[in-house]
Amino acid sequence: xxxxxxxxxxxxxxxxxxxxxxxxxxxxxxxxxxxxxxxxxxxxxxxxxxxxxxxxxxxxxxxxxxxxxxxxxxxxxxxxxxxxxxxxxxxxxxxxxxxxxxxxxxxxxxxxxxxxxxxxxxxxxxxxxxxxxxxxxxxxxxxxxxxxxxxxxxxxxxxxxxxxxxxxxxxxxxxxxxxxxxxxxxxxxxxxxxxxxxxxxxxxxxxxxxxxxxxxxxxxxxxxxxxxxxxxxxxxxxxxxxxxxxxxxxxxxxxxxxxxxxxxxxxxxxxxxxxxxxxxxxxxxxxxxxxxxxxxxxxxxxxxxxxxxxxxxxxxxxxxxxxxxxxxxxxxxxxxxxxxxxxxxxxxxxxxxx
Amino acid sequence: xxxxxxxxxxxxxxxxxxxxxxxxxxxxxxxxxxxxxxxxxxxxxxxxxxxxxxxxxxxxxxxxxxxxxxxxxxxxxxxxxxxxxxxxxxxxxxxxxxxxxxxxxxxxxxxxxxxxxxxxxxxxxxxxxxxxxxxxxxxxxxxxxxxxxxxxxxxxxxxxxxxxxxxxxxxxxxxxxxxxxxxxxxxxxxxxxxxxxxxxxxxxxxxxxxxxxxxxxxxxxxxxxxxxxxxxxxxxxxxxxxxxxxxxxxxxxxxxxxxxxxxxxxxxxxxxxxxxxxxxxxxxxxxxxxxxxxxxxxxxxxxxxxxxxxxxxxxxxxxxxxxxxxxxxxxxxxxxxxxxxxxxxxxxxxxxxx
Numbered sequence: 001x002x003x004x005x006x007x008x009x010x011x012x013x014x015x016x017x018x019x020x021x022x023x024x025x026x027x028x029x030x031x032x033x034x035x036x037x038x039x040x041x042x043x044x045x046x047x048x049x050x051x052x053x054x055x056x057x058x059x060x061x062x063x064x065x066x067x068x069x070x071x072x073x074x075x076x077x078x079x080x081x082x083x084x085x086x087x088x089x090x091x092x093x094x095x096x097x098x099x100x101x102x103x104x105x106x107x108x109x110x111x112x113x114x115x116x117x118x119x120x121x122x123x124x125x126x127x128x129x130x131x132x133x134x135x136x137x138x139x140x141x142x143x144x145x146x147x148x149x150x151x152x153x154x155x156x157x158x159x160x161x162x163x164x165x166x167x168x169x170x171x172x173x174x175x176x177x178x179x180x181x182x183x184x185x186x187x188x189x190x191x192x193x194x195x196x197x198x199x200x201x202x203x204x205x206x207x208x209x210x211x212x213x214x215x216x217x218x219x220x221x222x223x224x225x226x227x228x229x230x231x232x233x234x235x236x237x238x239x240x241x242x243x244x245x246x247x248x249x250x251x252x253x254x255x256x257x258x259x260x261x262x263x264x265x266x267x268x269x270x271x272x273x274x275x276x277x278x279x280x281x282x283x284x285x286x287x288x289x290x291x292x293x294x295x296x297x298x299x300x301x302x303x304x305x306x307x308x309x310x311x312x313x314x315x316x317x318x319x320x321x322x323x324x325x326x327x328x329x330x331x332x333x334x335x336x337x338x339x340x341x342x343x344x345x346x347x348x349x350x351x352x353x354x
Numbered sequence: 355x356x357x358x359x360x361x362x363x364x365x366x367x368x369x370x371x372x373x374x375x376x377x378x379x380x381x382x383x384x385x386x387x388x389x390x391x392x393x394x395x396x397x398x399x400x401x402x403x404x405x406x407x408x409x410x411x412x413x414x415x416x417x418x419x420x421x422x423x424x425x426x427x428x429x430x431x432x433x434x435x436x437x438x439x440x441x442x443x444x445x446x447x448x449x450x451x452x453x454x455x456x457x458x459x460x461x462x463x464x465x466x467x468x469x470x471x472x473x474x475x476x477x478x479x480x481x482x483x484x485x486x487x488x489x490x491x492x493x494x495x496x497x498x499x500x501x502x503x504x505x506x507x508x509x510x511x512x513x514x515x516x517x518x519x520x521x522x523x524x525x526x527x528x529x530x531x532x533x534x535x536x537x538x539x540x541x542x543x544x545x546x547x548x549x550x551x552x553x554x555x556x557x558x559x560x561x562x563x564x565x566x567x568x569x570x571x572x573x574x575x576x577x578x579x580x581x582x583x584x585x586x587x588x589x590x591x592x593x594x595x596x597x598x599x600x601x602x603x604x605x606x607x608x609x610x611x612x613x614x615x616x617x618x619x620x621x622x623x624x625x626x627x628x629x630x631x632x633x634x635x636x637x638x639x640x641x642x643x644x645x646x647x648x649x650x651x652x653x654x655x656x657x658x659x660x661x662x663x664x665x666x667x668x669x670x671x672x673x674x675x676x677x678x679x680x681x682x683x684x685x686x687x688x689x690x691x692x693x694x695x696x697x698x699x700x701x702x703x704x705x706x707x708x
Contacts, residue, residue, distance in 0.1 A: 267696040271638035278632030284625035342621040 007075040008086045010113070012329050016093050017115035018132045018183065019316045026258075026303040027312060028251045030183040030223065031134050033094075034141045034240075036149055037168045037177035038127040041157040045169040046106070046122040054106025054122045061121050064155035065110060070148060073113040079103040085334065088325035094132070094183075096120060117148070124169045125177075127152075136182060136247055138240045146236070165232070175232035180243040183212075184250055187222040187300045188257035191272065195224075198253060206230055207246050212292070221292035221319070226250065258304070273301035277310075280318075281352050285338070286345040291322040310352075318351055362440045364429065364467070366683050370447050371469035371486050373670045380612075380657040381666060382605045384537040384577065385488050387448075388495045388594075390503055391522045391531035392481040395511040399523040400460070400476040408460025408476045415475050418509035419464060424502060427467040433457040439688065442679035448486070448537075450474060471502070478523045479531075481506075490536060490601055492594045500590070519586070529586035534597040537566075538604055541576040541654045542611035545626065549578075552607060560584055561600050566646070575646035575673070580604065612658070627655035631664075634672075635706050639692070640699040645676040664706075672705055 018031035039045060040061075046054055065071060079087060079096075080103045087101040096109055100123045111118035120128040129152075131145040159167040165175040173179070189195045199209040206229045212220040226247060228239045261269045276297035279286065286294075295318055302312050320326055322344055328335055331343060373384060393399060394415075400408055419425065433441060433450075434457045441455040450463055454477045465472035474482040483506075485499040513521040519529040527533070543549045553563040560583045566574040580601060582593045615623045630651035633640065640648075649672055656666050674680055676698055682689055685697060 267638045267692070267699075271640075271699070274636040274638050275633060278636035279629060282628040282632035282635075284621045284628050286625075338621070345621075345625070 007077055008082070008089050008329060010075065011089075011093065011115070012326070014115075015313075015317055016320050018094050018134060019319060026255065027299050028185055028254050028303075029136045029247060030185055031094075031132060032136045032138055032141060033130060033132050033179075033181050033183070034138065034145050035131075035179040035181070036127075036129045036145060037125045037166070037173040037179075038129065038149070038152075039159040039167060039169070040126050041159045043126065045124075046104075046126060047124065047169060051105045054104070057126050058106050058108055058121050060156060061119070061127060061152075062108075062110070064152055065119070067155055068151040070119075070151060071110065071112050071117070075111050075113050077109040077111075079107040079109065080105045085325045085328050089329050092320065092323040092325050095130075097123060097128075099123060117144075125173070136244065138180060138244050142236060142240055172229075173231050175230075176234070176236050176239065178231055178236050178239055179227050180240050181225050181227035182243065182247045184224050184226060184247070184254070185222060185296055185299060186224055186250070186254050187296050188261055189250075189254050190219070190222045191269075192257050192261060194253070194257060195219075198250065199224075202226065202246055202250070203229075205242070205246055207243070220289055221296035223292075223296065258300070262304070269304075270306070273297050273304075273306055277301065277307070280348050282349070283345045285341045286322075286348065287341055288322065288324050288344070291344060291348065292319065295319045295322070314351070318348060321351075322348060362431070362436070362443050362683065365443075365447065365469070366680070368469075369667075369671055370674050371488070373488065373673060380609065381653050382539055382608050382657075383490045383601060384539055385486060386490045386492055386495060387484060387486050387533075387535045387537070388492065388499050389485075389533040389535070390481075390483045390499060391479045391520070391527045391533075392483065392503070392506075393513040393521060393523070394480050395513045397480065399478075400458075400480060401478065401523060405459045408458070411480050412460050412462055412475050414510060415473070415481060415506075416462075416464070418506055419473070421509055422505040424473075424505060425464065425466050425471070429465050429467050431463040431465075433461040433463065434459045439679045439682050443683050446674060446677040446679050449484075451477060451482075453477060471498075479527070490598065492534060492598050496590060496594055526583075527585050529584075530588070530590050530593065532585055532590050532593055533581050534594050535579050535581035536597065536601045538578050538580060538601070538608070539576060539650055539653060540578055540604070540608050541650050542615055543604075543608050544573070544576045545623075546611050546615060548607070548611060549573075552604065553578075556580065556600055556604070557583075559596070559600055561597070574643055575650040577646075577650065612654070616658070623658075624660070627651050627658075627660055631655065631661070634702050636703070637699045639695045640676075640702065641691075641695055642676065642678055642698070645698060645702065646673065649673045649676070668705070672702060675705075676702060 040057060043057060044053060077090065079100060082103065087103055090096045090109065091098060091101055093115065095111055095115060095118055100107060100120050104122065106122045108121045109118060116132055118130050129145060129149060131141045133141055161167055166177040168174050168177055186195060189198060202209055208227050208229045210225045212223045228243050276294035280294050295315055298315050301307055302310060302315060321330065324340060327344055327347065335343060394411060397411060398407060431444065433454060436457065441457055444450045444463065445452060445455055447469065449465055449469060449472055454461060454474050458476065461476045463472060463474055470486055472484050483499060483503060485495045487495055515521055520531040522528050522531055540549060543552060556563055562581055562583045564579045566577045582597050630648035634648050649669055652669050655661055656664060656669060675684065678694060681698055681701065689697060
């Protein structure tokens with residue numbers, strides 16, 4: 001194995017790929033992602049394999065990636081050699097899953113330096129390919145990732161059953177192994193307490209709604225991840241089509257909720273957004289959760305043209321920077337909660353004054 | 355009776371007498387007050403008297419006031435003819451008690467136009483004389499009010515028992531009938547949760563601590579009223595001396611609590627004051643209670659030189675203006691809570707921007 005160069009240092013200076021403000025539309029659909037789960041045929045799943053077996057899997061995949069030039073500019077991260085802050089840092093950039101952060105031996109992340117494409121090796125499956133884009137671009141993402149998957153498949157025989165499809169560690173991924181997801185900012189639906197009803201309804205449509213960091217996480221910053229529940233019985237295009245139309249419906253619901261708030265509860269809405277800005281601008285202690293929620297409220301305020309001297313780019317940059325690991329990477333030191341909250345507030349105040 | 359000229363219209367344009375910022379000291383001791391309870395000899399107390407008897411009492415006192423020129427420029431308010439907002443307006447200016455706001459027939463308020471001296475007629479007692487000053491000036495107040503009391507006593511025989519002293523409707527006022535009180539702003543003691551302990555301790559010293567509007571009211575804006583509990587067994591000078599030294603001790607406690615907060619919890623303190631300012635500056639819905647609390651936090655921030663472009667005069671003016679009745683008098687209309695909170699927030703935002 002190559003020694004672990006701390007590539008997190010390269011990333012810290014860049015905005016994240018999944019949160020971009022080059023759209024003039026309301027910032028409701030933040031980003032889209034497609035993930036494929038694959039396993040090498042005739043090898044045990046990572047969960048039951050030994051350290052040596054996991055290293056062997058990593059070697060196979062790494063070799064195949066290099067051979068087919070899968071990456072434009074590959075950055076690699078050996079998870080077991082990263083500090084806890086560095087692992088959390090990758091999670092905050094949505095490059096790894098929460099499970100992957102436990103940093104098992106042989107668990108490695110390869111990404112393209114623009115962070116638009118990545119492989120988690122020895123996560124739950126041997127291989128988790130992920131591709132990201134700001135906004136909703138499922139079709140383009142699918143074309144891109146399926147091409148990359150074919151390239152790899154030329155080198156690596158994937159575990160496949162002619163009846164079931166691709167075999168995966170967890171039965172919920174068997175078949176296509178595809179997870180199509182959208183990150184949605186839904187503050188108005190949350191404020192008007194319609195969100196639980198909508199989560200329930202999307203469940204009936206075979207969709208899952210999760211929090212900011214996927215499975216089991218909280219909807220920090222009023223951000224939700226919508227994705228397909230089953231991977232079996234439909235082909236990839238059908239799944240993408242269903243997720244896409246559900247996303248469009250949720251965007252419309254959020255727009256309707258915003259319109260209703262403006263029509264019927266304008267003071268309440270202005271107060272909510274005004275106070276969120278106020279707290280970012282004048283607090284001296286702020287938790288990650290409060291900061292993310294406030295920033296999401298401000299993003300909605302920007303959509304509604306409530307601010308003259310703020311732009312979405314700046315707010316989106318803050319949205320990543322205020323998170324615990326990014327903050328500590330920025331400041332180049334480990335901090336405990338009270339100091340962390342003070343430094344976060346300081347960074348936000350300075351950032352908003354400039 | 356003279357017809358009820360709405361003298362509240364004269365007062366609305368003026369700052370209140372009890373909240374003044376001409377001191378360079380920390381704004382902890384806001385104001386001092388001395389109140390004397392007196393009753394006319396051989397007449398029933400107001401609580402058991404008929405409307406006619408109450409009118410008769412009013413006539414006697416009114417005549418005596420005019421005869422001895424008790425007021426420099428007398429304004430009179432017939433409580434039963436005032437609207438609820440006008441009565442609340444007088445309460446917010448601390449010119450009347452909460453009980454007096456029920457507006458019983460014959461209940462009238464006479465004040466000097468500078469609001470430094472007033473008489474409540476037909477409150478619990480026939481006569482409640484009150485004298486006010488910003489800061490702590492008990493001695494000067496006592497000289498002034500005892501002189502005024504003697505003038506009136508030349509015209510009106512007060513109910514007096516050679517053993518008990520002055521007789522009053524409620525036994526807690528018998529004897530001297532004096533209530534010496536100070537309005538204290540104690541945010542640091544409140545924040546550091548020492549306040550209940552201190553209230554308990556002052557109780558042991560024969561003192562009572564009450565909220566912003568006296569008996570049974572809440573400590574809005576971290577403001578407390580300290581006063582003597584008993585009126586019997588000591589002369590006026592002794593009571594004034596005891597209240598004065600307790601006030602000094604409480605000021606010292608508050609200063610100590612501020613020093614400790616600055617030394618040990620600077621971020622917490624800055625955050626508390628910063629957020630209070632933020633909410634005043636950017637909210638679109640704010641209740642009376644939240645506004646008063648925020649303003650008190652800002653007053654402490656001014657004491658600690660945390661603001662460049664704010665002055666105590668402005669904050670003190672807001673402290674009165676944001677209260678429900680003042681706000682409605684200012685806007686010349688009756689408002690219900692959601693609209694009231696929106697108008698309050700608007701007034702505060704505009705006031706702080708200018």
